[in-house]
Amino acid sequence: MEISNNAVVGLTYELKVSKEQDEIESAPFSVEVRDEEDPFYFIFGQSGLPEKFESYLAGKKEGESFSFIIPTADAYGEADEELIMALPKDQFSKERGFEPFMLEEGNFLPLMDENGFPLQAKVLKDLGEEVLLDFNHPLVGFDLHFEGEVLEVREATPEELDHGHVHGEHGFDHK
Missing domain, CATH: 2.40.10.330 (Thrombin, subunit H)
Structure with missing residues (x-):
């Protein structure tokens, strides 16, 4: 199954950030790692992440790797x-x-x-x-560098779509 709207997606990735200052880009530094012990799961189209994040993942399948950069303007913008x-x-x-x-x-x-x-x-x-x-987002003003792998792609259940989040082992447990 390909990543598309309303699919449950599980990812591992490393997020690095960099910042341009006086037309010089800083070296990217790691701010988050989601590995197989703690993968990131979300419903595609409802991740709450910058739109570009999902657009770069659209069409990918389980087992595929990815690497992309989201520039500041398409990520969280500049500080307000x-x-x-x-x-x-x-x-x-x-x-x-x-x-x-x-x-x-x-x-x-x-x-x-x-x-x-x-x-x-x-x-x-x-x-x-x-x-x-x-109150600005902590990643405001940064370019976001994502590198990782698609662990799982499956159809979201009607209940997950209704609730707006993933259930089960890697999601929310209502117990």
């Missing part, structure tokens, strides 16, 4: 200054499930938006009564 904001520290209290070390510079805070969807913010700076947070 409006997504950097100072919030009162008292919003991140123990009562709300936060520990003081979580507000240290460089940490990512696990948060939820107003609709209950998970998101994260990087702590940029402690401003005393406030903390400066960056």
Whole structure:
């Protein structure tokens, strides 16, 4: 079976990123490895990843390897200054499930938006009564270099399509 819309896809890959600065491309460095012990499974067309990621995989079959680069503009774009904001520290209290070390510079805070969807913010700076947070995607501003192999391609079940995620061994378990 070929990778196409609504197929369940399992991949192993290494993701490296690079950044262009002053017209000089940095050497790519590894930021994530999904191996056979921890493969990445998703429903094609619903991965939540940049569109180009799925377009480069379309038509591939189980056992095929892949290697492609998604430029910044087609990945997560450039940083949006409006997504950097100072919030009162008292919003991140123990009562709300936060520990003081979580507000240290460089940490990512696990948060939820107003609709209950998970998101994260990087702590940029402690401003005393406030903390400066960056809500941009962590890979904003980077070219994404993917190299890997297609482990599995199968039809998604009606339940998986209805729920929008993979079930079973490599997916979500509703138990």
